[in-house]
Amino acid sequence: MQLIKITEENKIPSDFENTPVWELIAYQNLAAEFKTYNSAQLLIGMCMDNRKQLRIPENFAYMIRTGGANLRYSEFKVSYAIAIGEVKYIVLIAHDNCGMVNLISKREQFIEGLCKNANWNRLRAEEHFMNYAPMFEIDNQVEFVLNESKRLAQKYPGVKAVPLLYSIDDNMLSVILE
Incomplete structure (x- = not known):
């Protein structure tokens, strides 16, 4: 397993180029200028921890906050974002020092x-x-969101599920690669 902290644009894996995942990382880590969105581009599942705040524009994402970014008991909401919101990407964000x-x-x-x-x-x-x-x-937490993203990708094969790690100390996202 590998963690890649994104500190510059060329460190974002090419798999995410021209995707909402790339935009999320650019907004959070690289202070990218906000675009205007009329509909959600992805679903973000992240921990309910009050120490985490994402820097994203309005209407950019559906968001489900639950302990440990555990979406097992929120599947109807996930299905809603996919079926009604037409999202094709799910990002699961774990964080260091997780209370779960x-x-x-x-x-x-x-x-x-x-x-x-x-x-x-x-x-x-x-x-x-x-x-x-x-x-x-x-x-x-890292293994959990990696496995949870695999589970969601299997359940929703037309949707890309991506695990990320949020650092409480610097508010930066890292990509989790297996």
Whole structure:
């Protein structure tokens, strides 16, 4: 597996030339001038983490934000973007320091937080965590979006699914190549 941080235009893989993936990377990493869009060019699946903000123009993309960029439980929304929005590209963006990695280690903090902030009782908070944490925990964010992009490409063979990594420190995207 290889990560390619895009710091100049000639580093964007040629596979993405003249595609919305190229435009996304150029907007985020190279401060490309915004174009005007009347419809979405792609679907972006990315983590709900508040430390990430993409630099993209209005109407450029559908966006689904969910823990770890996990779209397994958002497939109807993905299908909608493809069927109604006519997108041909899906970009899955993982990021470093993702809270969904090793989620089980945050069990006690999660439970205590629900008790304190939502006024839940401990038993309810424990059951909630144990019911949902296994569905959302990921081992490695880069491997996860690589595998999730493969899964989506198999499910939607007419759509190109591309895994990227967002760096919290510098707000830059890297292409993930297998």
